Amino acid sequence: MGLVVxxxxxxxxxxxxxxxxxxxxxxxxxxxxHQVVVVVSAMGDTTDELIDxxxxxxxxxxxREFDMLLTAGERISMALLAMAIKNLGHEAQSFTGSxxxxxxxxxxxxxxxxDVTPGRIRTALDEGxxxxxxxxxxxxxxxxxxxxxxxxxxDTTAVALAAALDAEVCEIxxxxxxxxxxxPRVVKKAKKIDxxxxxxxxxxxxxxxxxxxxxxxxxxxxxNIPIHVRSSFSGLQGTWVSNEPQGDRKVEQAIISGVAHDTxxxxxxxxxxxxxxGEAAAIFRAVADAEINIDMIVQNVSAAATGLTDxxxxxxxxxxxxxxxxxxxxxTAIGFDSLRYDDQIGKISLVGAGMKTNPGVTAxxxxxxxxxxxxxxxISTSEIRISVVTRADDVNEAVRAxxxxxxxxxxxxxxxxxxxxxx
Amino acid sequence: MGLVVxxxxxxxxxxxxxxxxxxxxxxxxxxxxHQVVVVVSAMGDTTDELIDxxxxxxxxxxxREFDMLLTAGERISMALLAMAIKNLGHEAQSFTGSxxxxxxxxxxxxxxxxDVTPGRIRTALDEGxxxxxxxxxxxxxxxxxxxxxxxxxxDTTAVALAAALDAEVCEIxxxxxxxxxxxPRVVKKAKKIDxxxxxxxxxxxxxxxxxxxxxxxxxxxxxNIPIHVRSSFSGLQGTWVSNEPQGDRKVEQAIISGVAHDTxxxxxxxxxxxxxxGEAAAIFRAVADAEINIDMIVQNVSAAATGLTDxxxxxxxxxxxxxxxxxxxxxTAIGFDSLRYDDQIGKISLVGAGMKTNPGVTAxxxxxxxxxxxxxxxISTSEIRISVVTRADDVNEAVRAxxxxxxxxxxxxxxxxxxxxxx
Numbered sequence: 096m097g098l099v100v101x102x103x104x105x106x107x108x109x110x111x112x113x114x115x116x117x118x119x120x121x122x123x124x125x126x127x128x129h130q131v132v133v134v135v136s137a138m139g140d141t142t143d144e145l146i147d148x149x150x151x152x153x154x155x156x157x158x159r160e161f162d163m164l165l166t167a168g169e170r171i172s173m174a175l176l177a178m179a180i181k182n183l184g185h186e187a188q189s190f191t192g193s194x195x196x197x198x199x200x201x202x203x204x205x206x207x208x209x210d211v212t213p214g215r216i217r218t219a220l221d222e223g224x225x226x227x228x229x230x231x232x233x234x235x236x237x238x239x240x241x242x243x244x245x246x247x248x249x250d251t252t253a254v255a256l257a258a259a260l261d262a263e264v265c266e267i268x269x270x271x272x273x274x275x276x277x278x279p280r281v282v283k284k285a286k287k288i289d290x291x292x293x294x295x296x297x298x299x300x301x302x303x304x305x306x307x308x309x310x311x312x313x314x315x316x317x318x319n320i321p322i323h324v325r326s327s328f329s330g331l332q333g334t335w336v337s338n339e340p341q342g343d344r345k346v347e348q349a350i351i352s353g354v355a356h357d358t359x360x361x362x363x364x365x366x367x368x369x370x371x372x373g374e375a376a377a378i379f380r381a382v383a384d385a386e387i388n389i390d391m392i393v394q395n396v397s398a399a400a401t402g403l404t405d406x407x408x409x410x411x412x413x414x415x416x417x418x419x420x421x422x423x424x425x426x427t428a429i430g431f432d433s434l435r436y437d438d439q440i441g442k443i444s445l446v447g448a449g450m451k452t453n454p455g456v457t458a459x460x461x462x463x464x465x466x467x468x469x470x471x472x473x474i475s476t477s478e479i480r481i482s483v484v485t486r487a488d489d490v491n492e493a494v495r496a497x498x499x500x501x502x503x504x505x506x507x508x509x510x511x512x513x514x515x516x517x518x
Numbered sequence: 519m520g521l522v523v524x525x526x527x528x529x530x531x532x533x534x535x536x537x538x539x540x541x542x543x544x545x546x547x548x549x550x551x552h553q554v555v556v557v558v559s560a561m562g563d564t565t566d567e568l569i570d571x572x573x574x575x576x577x578x579x580x581x582r583e584f585d586m587l588l589t590a591g592e593r594i595s596m597a598l599l600a601m602a603i604k605n606l607g608h609e610a611q612s613f614t615g616s617x618x619x620x621x622x623x624x625x626x627x628x629x630x631x632x633d634v635t636p637g638r639i640r641t642a643l644d645e646g647x648x649x650x651x652x653x654x655x656x657x658x659x660x661x662x663x664x665x666x667x668x669x670x671x672x673d674t675t676a677v678a679l680a681a682a683l684d685a686e687v688c689e690i691x692x693x694x695x696x697x698x699x700x701x702p703r704v705v706k707k708a709k710k711i712d713x714x715x716x717x718x719x720x721x722x723x724x725x726x727x728x729x730x731x732x733x734x735x736x737x738x739x740x741x742n743i744p745i746h747v748r749s750s751f752s753g754l755q756g757t758w759v760s761n762e763p764q765g766d767r768k769v770e771q772a773i774i775s776g777v778a779h780d781t782x783x784x785x786x787x788x789x790x791x792x793x794x795x796g797e798a799a800a801i802f803r804a805v806a807d808a809e810i811n812i813d814m815i816v817q818n819v820s821a822a823a824t825g826l827t828d829x830x831x832x833x834x835x836x837x838x839x840x841x842x843x844x845x846x847x848x849x850t851a852i853g854f855d856s857l858r859y860d861d862q863i864g865k866i867s868l869v870g871a872g873m874k875t876n877p878g879v880t881a882x883x884x885x886x887x888x889x890x891x892x893x894x895x896x897i898s899t900s901e902i903r904i905s906v907v908t909r910a911d912d913v914n915e916a917v918r919a920x921x922x923x924x925x926x927x928x929x930x931x932x933x934x935x936x937x938x939x940x941x
Contacts, residue, residue, distance in 0.1 A: 111574035118575075145594065151534035152541075153601040163612050164597035167590040170570065174587035179575040183582070189586050194662075215662075239617075276700070 097263040098220070099124055100254035102134040102230065103113050106270040107327035110173050114385025117177035117268075117327060125185060132260060134230045134253040135176055137168025158203045162232070162243045166191070169229035169249075171366045175226045187225040190215060192232035193241065196259075197252060199233035206233060206247035208252075208314075211259035221280050228256060247308030254311050258318035265320050267307065268327035273334030274299070275354040276503040284504035288352060290335045295352040295446050298480040301442035303357025312336065330475070342475030350449025351456070351501045356494045358441045359392060360489050361415045364407040365422065374429065375406060381425040383479060387414045391442075392484065400479040403432070407473060409484060412438050440472065441490030444482040445497060450476055463500035469493045520686040521643070522547055525557040525653065527531035529693040529752035531595050532562035540691075540750060541602035544648060548608060553643045555683060556634060558599055558675040560591025560796065578589045581626045585666045589614070592652035602651045611637060615655035616664065619682075620675060621889075622656035628668035631737075634682035651679060677734050681741035683915030688743050688884050690730065691750035694801075697722070697729050699776040699926040704914050707927035710756070711775060713763045718775040721903040725867035726762070726780025729835060773872025774924045776878070779917045781864045781910050783813060784838045785896070787830040788845065790855025797852065798829060804848040810837045812883040814865075814898040816907065826855070830866030834906060835861050863895065866914030866922060867905040874901055886923035892916045 125131050145164050149156035162350040166272050173189040180187035196212035219226045230249025233242050254388040257265035293316035310509050315322050325333025390409045450456040473484035531537050548554050568587050596612040603610035619635035627726035652670025656665050680688035698708040715740035723732040738745050748756025791797050813832045845905045873879040883904050896907035
C-alpha cells in the first residue's frame with residue numbers, strides 16, 4: 096500500500112456538498128492503507144469570478160499580481176477540504192504550492208515547474224496527515240514570487256508531486272468517467288478506454304482531446320507515473336494511462352485508440368511565396384518570434400510556370416490576429432503576394448500505435464471520410480496519428496463516420512482487422 | 519517626505535469602485551513624495567462568506583485550516599489593489615503577511631505578532647514600488663504555518679509595519695471621519711476629536727469604542743507611532759492619536775476625551791461566598807483557567823451576621839455559558855451558595871486624563887446619571903476613567919446625559935471648568 100496522489104478539479108469541489116463528498120472519498124483511500132496527497136483546484140467558478148473582478152479594476156490584468164489573485168482560489172478550496180476531512184476524524188493539512196515545494200520559472204500566468212522539493216509534504220505524511228496541496232500554483236525560483244501554471248496546471252501539479260514523492264499512481268478525478276474513443280457529446284457510441292499508452296494519449300491530447308493536457312501526460316511519461324483518470328461522482332474504474340497495462344488485467348493495445356477533433360484552430364495561407372530556399376524559414380521565424388504556436392504546416396507543390404508556391408498552416412484562433420499582423424509586417428522582406436485567413440476549419444485525428452504496423456489504416460480513414468462526403472483540405476501524419484483539416488461544419492459527421500468505420504462504436508463487437516483482409 | 523503606512527478596511531475596498539477610489543488616494547500620497555506602504559483588509563463581506571463556507575463543511579472550523587482559508591480574503595483585495603494602482607501608471611507589488619515578514623506565535627485564529635522583518639517591503643520601496651501588504655495575517659515562527667491575528671488584526675499589522683519601517687505616521691482609513699466624543703449613532707451631537715493621547719485612546723478602546731482596538735493602540739504607544747484615523751470617503755483630517763499633538767496646531771488636552779459605552783458584556787454574581795482569604799482567588803482562578811477575560815470586579819461588604827459576601831464581575835456575553843459551567847464545577851471546592859447570570863447590562867465610561875487633577879469629575883458624572891434617572895449597579899475606576907454598569911435599557915440615555923453634562927455636545931461652546939467653581 097503505497098502513496099497515492101489524487102487530483103480533484105473545480106467541478107468536483109464546486110460547493111460544500113462536493114467538498115464533503117470528495118473528503119469522504121479521500122478518507123476511504125486513506126482507510127485502505129494508502130498515504131494520500133491531494134491536489135485540488137479552485138471551487139467551480141471561483142477563478143472566473145476572480146478574473147472578472149480583475150478586469151473591473153484593470154483593463155489588462157496580468158503578471159505577478161494576477162497570479163497572486165488567482166491563487167486565492169485554491170487556498171479556499173484546499174482549506175475547506177482539509178476541514179471537511181478533519182471533520183471525518185482524520186488529520187489533514189493544506190499547503191500552498193510554495194509550501195509544497197513547487198518551484199517554477201518566473202513566467203507569470205504560465206510558469207513551468209522546474210523542481211519539486213516536497214519536504215513539508217513528506218513530513219506531514221510521516222506524521223499521519225493527509226496532505227492537501229493547492230494545484231495550479233508555485234513559487235518562482237529567483238524572486239520567490241507566487242506563480243501560476245496556466246491551463247491544466249493542477250493536473251501538472253499532481254503528476255509533478257507524484258513523481259517527486261515516487262507515488263504508485265496519480266489519480267485525476269474529473270466529471271467524466273475517463274478517456275473515451277471520441278468525444279461522447281459528438282459520438283453517442285463512444286466507449287471508455289480502459290488503458291491507453293502514454294504515446295497514444297499524448298497524440299490524443301495534442302489533437303483536441305480535453306480530458307488530459309499534453310503537458311501533464313508528457314510529465315507523467317518522463318517520470319513513468321501511471322495516471323488513472325476517473326470520475327469523482329461514480330466509484331468506477333476509469334482510464335489508465337501508462338507504459339504498460341496495470342495489474343492482472345492483460346489488455347491488448349488497441350490498433351486504434353480513438354478519434355479526436357478540434358475546432359479551436361484557424362488556417363492561414365501565405366499565397367505566392369517564391370519557391371526558393373529560406374522562404375518557409377522566414378515565414379515561420381516571423382510567427383515564432385511572436386510566440387505563436389503553430390500546428391500543421393503544408394506546402395503546395397510549386398507551379399512550374401511561376402516559380403511560386405502557397406504555404407498553409409494552422410494555429411489557435413486566439414492567435415490569428417497577431418500572426419496576420421506579424422506576417423504583414425514582414426511581407427516585403429519575405430516577398431509573398433497575400434494572406435488568406437480561415438477560421439471555419441476543423442481537424443479530425445485518428446490515433447493509435449497500431450497504425451505503425453497496419454498500412455491499411457490511412458486508406459480506410461480517407462475512405463470513411465469520402466463515404467461521408469467530407470472534403471479534406473490539409474493532411475498531416477505522425478507515426479501513430481493521421482490528422483486532416485476539413486470545413487468546421489463537417490467535423491461532427493466526420494468524427495462519427497471514422498469512429499464507426501474503425502469499429503470503435505460501443506455496440507459493435509467487431510474489431511477492424513488489418514493485414515489479412517487486404518484492405 | 520518620509521514613509522507613510524496606510525491601512526484600508528474592508529468597507530473601503532468593498533467592490534471594484536472602492537478599490538479604484540482607494541488606488542487613486544494611494545497614488546496621490548505617492549505623488550506628494552512619500553514612500554507608501556498599504557495594508558489592506560479583505561473586501562467587504564468576503565471574510566463572512568468564507569466563514570459561512572467553512573461552517574457548511576465543518577461544524578466547528580478552527581485552527582490552522584481556518585487561518586489558511588481566511589487569508590484568501592486579503593490575497594484577493596491586495597492583488598486587485600496592486601493592479602488598480604498599476605493601471606494608474608505607478609508600480610505596485612502585493613505581499614502576503616508571510617512575504618512581508620510578519621512573524622507571529624502559533625496561536626491560530628488569534629496569533630500575536632512577535633517580530634516584523636520587512637526586508638522584501640524595503641526592497642520593493644527602494645525600487646520605487648508602492649508596497650501592498652495583506653492585513654490580519656502572518657506566519658508562525660516555529661512551524662511556518664499561516665496565522666491570522668484575530669479581530670482588528672489589520673490595524674495591528676499596519677502599526678507593526680509602521681514601527682518596523684520607522685514610518686512617519688500610520689494612517690487608518692475607515693468609513694467614519696475619526697474618533698468621536700461618543701458613538702454618533704447614540705449621541706447626535708458627538709464631536710470628532712482632533713487629537714487624543716495614546717492613554718485616553720486606550721481607555722476608550724477598552725471601554726467599548728470600536729474605531730481602534732486596544733491592541734493596536736498599545737502597539738502604537740509602545741513604538742511611539744502616531745496614528746491618524748480618517749475617512750477613506752472624504753479628504754478630511756481625522757483624529758490624531760499620539761503622545762503629543764502633531765505639527766503646528768497647539769491642541770490643549772481636553773479634560774474629558776469622550777464617553778464610551780458597551781452592551782456586549784454580562785454580569786455574573788457569585789452569591790454567598792465565605793468572607794475569608796483565598797476565596798476570590800479561587801473563583802477567578804477557575805474562570806482564568808478557562809481563558810475567559812473578565813472586566814470589572816466588585817466585592818460587596820460582608821454581612822457581619824453570616825460572614826458571607828457576594829462577588830460580581832463582568833465578562834463578554836459570548837463567554838458567559840463557559841464561565842458558569844466552570845464555576846459550577848468548582849462550586850464545592852470554592853464553597854459558595856449560588857450563581858446569578860445577567861446579560862441585560864450596559865457599561866458607560868467617562869475617559870479623560872484631565873480627571874486626574876479635577877476631583878469634581880466623579881461627582882458630576884454620578885449627578886448626571888442620577889438626573890437622568892439611571893440606576894448604578896457597579897462602579898470601577900482608573901486614574902483616567904470612571905465606568906459604571908447600568909441596565910442595558912438605560913445605556914443610550916445615560917451616554918447622552920453624560921455627554922451633555924460634560925460640555926461635549928457639538929453646539930455647545932461652554933467647556934466644563936473644574937476647581938474654580940467648587941463643583
